[in-house]
Amino acid sequence: MTQNIDHESDNAPSITAATLAGDGQALAYFEKHGADTVEHSFAIANILHIHSNVKEASFFYRRALDLHSKSQTEYPLPQSLLQVRLLCLLKASEALPEEEILELEEYSFPQANYIRGIRAAWRENNFDESLKLIGNCFEEFHSGEEIDRLYLEIALRWIRSFGEDGFPKSQPQIPHHLYMYWDANPPVEISENIEYHQNMLGDRFTIFTRETATKWLYDHYGKEASDLFQQVRHPAEGADLLRLHVILAKGGWWIDADLRIKSDAEWNALATIPTTCQLFTTDNYVLHNDFFGATASHPVIANALMTAWANMFRHPGLYIAFKTGPGVLNRAVSRALFQSLELKAQLPVLRIDDQARFNDFVEEYEVHYKGNASWHSQ
Structure with a gap:
């Protein structure tokens, strides 16, 4: 029987052990802090995401966004929360709510196209369209964030090579030191x-x-x-x-x-x-x-x-x-x-x-x- 561990108001969705994917670290965090603030919902989402409980993480990223002031001075920014929620839905092979992509577009058109581009690669195997949609929206993120890894993976698939074909070759050699x-x-x-x-x-x-x-x-x-x-x-x-x-x-x-x-x-x-x-x-x-x-x-x-x-x-x-x-x-x-x-x-x-x-x-x-x-x- 699933334990109800709801700490929320009567109007909020009930949070259960199943909502937290049975993740011990996420459960412990929730029991101690609840999920009534952006900070705590975001922290739970990150724990779930790190542990590959991506469908459940998407719920808490959305919850953090719903609690957010929507101000561009409150961190994490609303577009960051919505972008990672949608990415988690893609990772979970869940349908993407089109209205949420349009919602993200209002905050950041490049980030909305990033999500569309990942969907084109993962759902449609259309790497050419994916790269066009993503463009250089990695510039919206810190270096080293997930977008750079995903962009490289898609580009390498499109090139269909790890250097043997598609990359230019040269005669000059790397100094042997x-x-x-x-x-x-x-x-x-x-x-x-x-x-x-x-x-x-x-x-x-x-x-x-x-x-x-x-x-x-x-x-x-x-x-x-x-x-x-x-x-x-x-x-x-x-x-x-x-x-x-x-x-x-x-x-x-x-x-x-x-x-x-x-x-x-x-x-x-x-x-x-x-x-x-x-x-x-x-x-x-x-x-x-x-x-x-x-x-x-x-x-x-x-x-x-x-x-x-x-x-x-x-x-x-x-x-x-x-x-x-x-x-x-x-x-x-x-x-x-x-x-x-x-x-x-x-x-x-x-x-x-x-x-x-x-x-x-x-x-x-x-x-x-x-x-x-x-x-x-x-």
């Missing part, structure tokens, strides 16, 4: 990984510390870049900024300190890839920034760095992965694809491979520092 960063005092396993790469690559490997990175940025980009690096709120954020600056200036490959090139054979294979920018996606279409390569001055890396700088000043509290991490690479690729598809600009030479291909070249190995809240890995 590997870069890594650890801010200071590496634990034993990181020291061993650094030594492994030094032994395998010799002078084709550069390891930065916080001290050497600060000086390198000062010498290559100036005082502002060096100061910005020193002021980051977390070592991972500093590593994110450093990797973009280094690859933009010098070209080459970046690898995080908890990854390693599998062998000489895989390292040598990287030298034969006919592209000036090699990226890899996770299975969820997040672009890896823990291992990638590009030539110096590549436009995708330049755009990613521009976004990271802008985020540092405009959105200092943004989640690091969105602010300076993989999100800025996803946004840069979204822009390049849009400009090629809609503005007829030449697509930069670019290759995007999948997670399986990523695993061909590098491997992750167990480290212990991540269990420590003060870890400094990049």
Whole structure:
């Protein structure tokens, strides 16, 4: 028998354990806070969404919107709530209420077309129409939000390739040099990984510390870049900024300190890839920034760095992965694809491979520092 846990007025829909998908975390939150405010309904919706209870999440996003003042100064904004509600309905294979799409259009025409575009891809397998509808409405969102991942997935389906066809190829090769960063005092396993790469690559490997990175940025980009690096709120954020600056200036490959090139054979294979920018996606279409390569001055890396700088000043509290991490690479690729598809600009030479291909070249190995809240890995 479903327990009724209604905390609401007589006019509001009853909220039951079923409404909360039997989600223990959502149930606990509801019992403690109820769902009488935008904040609490939104929090419950996010818990449900994270746990893939998307139909139930859509209910609470709608509830948050109904409680909302509809002011453009109250956060989350009404269009954000309605957009994510409709996206959850799509994920749940539920019908989209046309009146709600029109309601979203009144707040934000681009976001309404985003929903229409996702529907065209998911429900109609019409990727061409989907890309036209979505256009560049990713600009309405922070870098790294879900729209960039969905846009990339749809674009790759449309291109029907992870770099073998559809992406331009080139003769110039990515400089055969590997870069890594650890801010200071590496634990034993990181020291061993650094030594492994030094032994395998010799002078084709550069390891930065916080001290050497600060000086390198000062010498290559100036005082502002060096100061910005020193002021980051977390070592991972500093590593994110450093990797973009280094690859933009010098070209080459970046690898995080908890990854390693599998062998000489895989390292040598990287030298034969006919592209000036090699990226890899996770299975969820997040672009890896823990291992990638590009030539110096590549436009995708330049755009990613521009976004990271802008985020540092405009959105200092943004989640690091969105602010300076993989999100800025996803946004840069979204822009390049849009400009090629809609503005007829030449697509930069670019290759995007999948997670399986990523695993061909590098491997992750167990480290212990991540269990420590003060870890400094990049």
